[in-house]
Amino acid sequence: MKLTVIGCGYLGATHAACMAELGHEVLGMDSDMDKVAVLNSGKAPIHERDLDDLIAKHTASGKLSFTASYAEAAAFGDLHFIGVGTPQQPGENAYDLTHLFSAVRQLAPRIKNPAVVAVKSTVPVGTAPRVRDLLHEFAPAGDAIEVAWNPEFLRESFAVEDTLRPDRLVFGFESGHSWAEAVLRQCFEKIIESGTPTIVTDWATAELAKASANAFLATKISFINAIAEVCEASGADVGQLADILGHDARIGRRGMRPGLGFGGGCLPKDIRGFMARAGELGADQALTILREVDAINNRRRERMVDLARQQLDGNLAGKRITIWGAAFKPNTDDIRDSPALAVAQKLHELGATVTVTDPQALDNARKTHPELDYVNDPIAAVQDADLLLHLTEWPQFSHVDPARLAARTATPRVIDGRGTLNQITWREAGWTVRALGRP
Template sequence: MKMTVIGCGYLGATHAACMAELGHDVLGMDSDIDKVAILNSGRAPFFERDLDDLLAKHTATGRLRFTASYGEAAEFADLHFIGVGTPPQPGTDAYDLTHLFDAVTKLAPGLTTPAVIAVKSSVPVGTAPRVAELLRDMAPAGDLIEVAWNPEFLRESFAVDDTLRPDRLVLGFNSDHSWAEALLRQAFAKIIESGTPTLVTDWATAELAKGAANSFLATKISFINAMAEVCEKSGANVAELANILGHDHRIGRHGMRPGLGFGGGCLPKDLGGFITRADELNAGEAVGILREAAIVNARRRQRVIDLARDELGPDLRGKRITVWGAAFKPGTDDIRDSPALAVAQALHDLGATVTVTDPKALDNARKLHPELDYVEDPIAAVDDADLLLNLTEWHQFSNIDPKRLATRTNSPKVIDARGTLNADQWREAGWMTRALGRP
């Protein structure tokens, strides 16, 4: 098949490369000319595991290429995926749909024959009819343009695998959708044939799917972190508690990792957007649990700051603190709403000298937080430190022998906010260790 992918950030570039991997001819379209040039060179302008390999492979064969022309995209195919960003609006948690409607408005004039527009971007429920109305009014093909909703459920650092081997495929349509469904089933034929559950529903349900999924995951993470607070007060061990709870098949172990909480460009945005839309629909009382999940998540960051002041004293001026981690999670260079950087910045604002290290995200962190210090080597980063904070669970950090570090610091103290360090090993090496939710 021929298809386009409009918007080539994390979602779009990954989707384009994976559709090429499935055997399709794909044209990615993005208005950022520099991004297009980088993608056409066979690499991504961000780090995502396995993505560069797919980009290099399929741009080399010509099966995948990128353009900045909406006109070229409109002429290329009759199936167009839209995966543009929908960030929060400034000063509010509501989704900003500017990029989505801009993409639809610019693509529409070139749609002179029947086509399917399959939107993957996260949106507030009720957006699909607005997209369909725009296309009806602006596309020469008018009513021959069908709108489908195909939400993504990607995890950064696992995005390629989640695209090629998803745990479910959701297709949302309006009442008459036989041609659109057939086209999308053809596009995803290999995925469907592999046994992936394919769930066909209406627009509104498909629109809610991504936000509801992320809101549930955020609530699950916040629940175990709330339990961590109780464990700290009672002397219990939250890691062992999470393991006990996880053996209940109704609860499960996935998403039950206590620690510093969630961040990134999806969970916080979708949680806030879901709550905001519920308020607009006069269903705000129904999502009270989600508001508390957001509060618990924010409280985890403050807890690390409080622990740092417990160890170093309330006045942090002149104290040297090393932070292991800048990315919001391991396996990515994404620093959007990074809990690690939020804590690092807060400690800097309290007067500490903060040195940050990360395997992938230092360049992005420098741009956003130039006031912090940066060192590439995590071992050298602890030199003369009064306190070490483990804030992103990179395996590179947990594999370091603590015996190599103790004599390099001013004081061998570590706060493990992710629970990935072997506490016994670190204590035997002479370190004072503290961890969230553990004795």
């Protein structure tokens, strides 16, 4: 097939590369000329496992190319995926659909033949009819354009794997639009034939799928972190307790990771957007639980600051604190709503000198937090530190020899916000160790 992907950020660039991997001819479209140039040179604009290799492979083969022209994209194929960002509105919980509707308005007047427009962006339920109406109003092809909803369920740092080997596919259609379903089934034929469950549903159900999944995952993380608060008060070990709960098949250990909490561009935004839309629909009481999920997550960051203050005898002013981690999770350079940087910023505001290190995210962190100090090497970063905070669980950090670090610090004290450091090894190397949710 010949298909386009409108919007080549984290979602769009990954989807475009993976569709080329499935054998399709793909044209990615983005209004950012610099990004288009980077992609056409065979490189990814973000750090994502395996994505650079796929883009390099398929730009070289000719299956994948990128443009900044809506006209070129509209003429290229009859299946158009839209994967633009839908961030949180400034000062509000609701989604900002500016980029989505802008893309639709610019694409529509250039679609002259029957086509399927498949939206992957996460949106509030009820958006699909508005997209259809805009397309039918402004496109020369009119009502020969069919709208499908095809939500993504990608995990950052596993996005390529989750696109090529997803645990499910969801197609949402307006009733009676079998042509759009046939087109999407042809597009994803290899994935469907591999046995991937494929759910065909209506627009509203498909629109709710991604936000509902993220709301549940956020609830699971905040639940175990609420238990971690009780563990700290009682002397219990939340890591072992999570293992105990995880052996129950109804609960499961996967995704239930106690620690500093979640961040990124999806979970925080989606639970807030979900709450906002529920309120508009008059169903906000049904989602009261999500307000507490969000509050628990934010409390973990406050708890880390409190622990740092305790370890430094109640006074942060003038103290040197090293933070391992800037990305919101390992194997990405994404710093959106990063718990590590939120803690770093607060410590800086309280008078500490904060040095941050991260294998991939320092360039992004410098742009948004120029007030912090940055060092590339995690060992050099602890020089003369009064306290070390482990806030993003990069494997590299767990492999550092704590005995080698101890002599560099002013005082060998560490707080493990992710629960992945070997406490016994660190204590034997002379460190005072604290960890969220553990004795």
